[in-house]
Amino acid sequence: MADADLILETRRLTKQFNGFTAVNGVDLRVRRGTIHALIGPNGAGKTTCFNLLTKFLTPSSGQIFFDGHEITRAAPASIARRGVVRSFxxxxxxxxxxxxxxxxxxxxxxxxxxxxxxxxxxxxxxxxxxxxxxxxxxxxxxxxxxxxxxxxxxxxxxxxxxxxxxxxPVLMLLDEPTQGMGHEDVDRVTALIKKVSAGRTILMVEHNMKIISSISDTITVLQRGEILAEGAYETVSADPRVKEAYMGTEDGSLEH
Structure with missing residues (x-):
């Protein structure tokens, strides 16, 4: 039976391109009324995941559910009408x-x-x-x-x-909303995201850890197309596997 608190759920979501597995068995669970961040090193599968959720790509296998209804094979216009809207x-x-x-x-x-x-x-x-x-x-x-x-x-x-x-939108998908911005714009847009989240659910891909730590309720970390860790910022940032995944950035710390 579906959990009424879940607005978006994927079960074993997988996408392969010519033998390369970009997203591998991802079980994503986004709770209603939360800000949920999807993060990970470059090539982790975040954008592919977003493209699967918004139907720009068809999964190789697995299922996607929105508000208790399966939308795995639904057309992009159909899910937009249901209230899944992506900001590019x-x-x-x-x-x-x-x-x-x-x-x-x-x-x-x-x-x-x-x-x-x-x-x-x-x-x-x-x-x-x-x-x-x-x-x-x-x-x-x-x-x-x-x-x-x-x-x-x-x-x-x-x-x-x-x-x-x-x-x-019932569910807003934000794809790197602060990319390329100066500090002043980042702060303004971060405050805006927090404001418009009232009464809505937001799933966002974002690289700026300062933003993620300040407004996200839940963080899912992807690495090589799989979920590496999930939870609140404090939990995820202290996870040794996550620190190792980010070793290429500064000293493995998630602070940017």
Missing amino acids: QISAVFPHLSLVENVSIGLQRALGVSFRFWTSSAALGRLRERALALLDEVGLAAHADLKTAELSYGHKRALEIATTLAMD
Whole structure:
């Protein structure tokens, strides 16, 4: 019987590419309402795992369950409708549209219709109102009518989170949300992730251990496609096997 507290579960999830096993028998259990981090050295299988969960790849074997329903063979659009929404590592926004237009497109996608500039003014007004509320949630309301191309990198990532929120996610998958950021942007986006996690579940791949230690409830460490360790940061960071896996970074410490 399924555990009602689990929102996402994989059972013996495996992916092979021409004889190479990228993900090997992974049993991942993500609890509802938590921030769960997926970490590991380069080549550990984190991105492949994400691609399996969001259906960009089909597993070689194993099963995936979301909210008690098996989604192993479901199409990407089908799981997006169920509320599994992925925010991409490379900012997935339209640079020549304004912020409010970008979020409005996300809102229309959530309604299952394409973006139509000839939609009635009343409908557009409602969309804009909701889009502005989402921009306000991520601290960008003051820039609503600015062209996206003019934003700083950190603000683009915040906009990307707003467009992800427009899809009304139950489970948000964040792929390296702070990659390439300076300290100020990292702190802002970390606070934003913590804020938007209220009432949602977040699964994230992230390299920055400072962020992971400050906001993650559970950490799963992958190495060579398998789960090496799992638990709270204090438990995982003290695990000798995890320290050894990270020996290439500084002195084996997980502090970055």
